[in-house]
Amino acid sequence: MTPIPSSRRAILKAGLTGAAFVAATPALILPARAQGLAPTPSMRGGSNNYMPGAPVVSRIGGGGFWMTGTVRRAGDGAPLSGIRIQIWAHTTEGREDDKHSHGATLTAADGSFRLEMPQIIPIFGQPHGHLAYEGAGFKTVFLRPIMASARDKSLSAHFVLEPA
C-alpha cells in the first residue's frame, strides 16, 4: 500500500491562514496627509435612516448629550463655515427612524459644530451616532462614529469634504 503523504503541513498552513483571517479587523479610517488633506470616505452604514432636509435646530429633544466635530476642505484643510450637518441616533427619546430624533446644525467660522441631543443608547451592538453632509459644492459624506462606552456623554466626528 502506498503511504498517504502526511497532510500535517497543509493543516498547519490552513490553521495559520484561519488565525490571520480571524485577527484581521477593519482598518481605522485615517485621512492620508501625503498629498494634502484627503477627503473623509463616506461610511455605508452611516446613511441608515437619513432624512433629507431635516431642519436646523438649536437642540434635539431634551438634550444632555453633545455631538461635536469639524468640517474642513480636502487638500488645504481650510475650515468650512455655514456647512449644514444632519445628526441623528438611537437615543433615550426615540429611534433612528423617528423624525424627532433628527436635527441639523451649521458649522461656525472655524469649521466646528456642536449640537445637544438626547443620550445615545446602544443599538446594533454598540452605541453610535449618525452624521451626514449633503449639499451643493461638496460630495456627500455619511459618518457612523461609535462610542467606547454607553456612559459617554459626547461623541465627535470630523468631515473633510471633497469639492463636487
Next chain:
Amino acid sequence: MSPLRAGLIWAALALVIAVPVALATTSPFIAWRPAIYTAAGFAGIAALALLLVQPLLAAGLLPGLPARPGRRVHRALGLLLVVLVLAHVGGLFLTSAPDVIDALLFASPTPFSPWGVVAMWAIFATALLAALRERLRLGPLFWRLGHTALALVIVVGSVVHALLIEGTMEPWSKAAFCLLAVLATLKAVLDLRAWALLRRRAVRERA
C-alpha cells in the same frame, strides 16, 4: 450514573442557559427596538447557547446521551445552529441592511462584527463538510481535524463577538456563559483527541 446525579446535571445545564436568556429578556433596550431586530438578537443568543450544548453532546458528557445518540442530537442541533445564524443575520439585514453589508465585507466600524462573520462562515463550512462528508469520501482524519479546527474558530469567534457587543445580554451572565462554553469546548476537544489518528498514522508509516 444515579438518576439523581443525572437529573442534577441536566438541571444545572438548563439553569446555566436559562439565566442569561432570562436576564436578556429583562433588558431595558428591548422597549426601544423593533420586533424583528429583537428577534434577530435572540436568535443570536440562542445560537450562543447551543455552543455550550454542542461540545457536551459531541464528547458524550450529558447523562442519557452517550457518544452515539449524543452525536445524532449534535447533528440536529448543528442544523438548528445554521438556521439560527441565518435568522440572526437575516433579521439584522432587514433592520439595517447597510450595517450588515459592511459587516459581511469586513468594513464595519464596530470591532465585534468580523468575529461574528468569521464564526458564521465556520458554521456554514462545518455544515457543508458534514453534509458532503460521505459523498466526497472524506477520511476520518480530515473530517475530525477539520471539524475540530472549525469548532474552535466558531466558539472563539462567537464568544469574542458576543463579549464585544453592548446588547440585551447582561454583561456578567454573558461572560460567565461564554467561559463555560469555552471550557466545554476545550474539554470536548481534549477528550476526543482528533489528532490521535494523526499519530496512529505516523506510527503505521514508521513500521
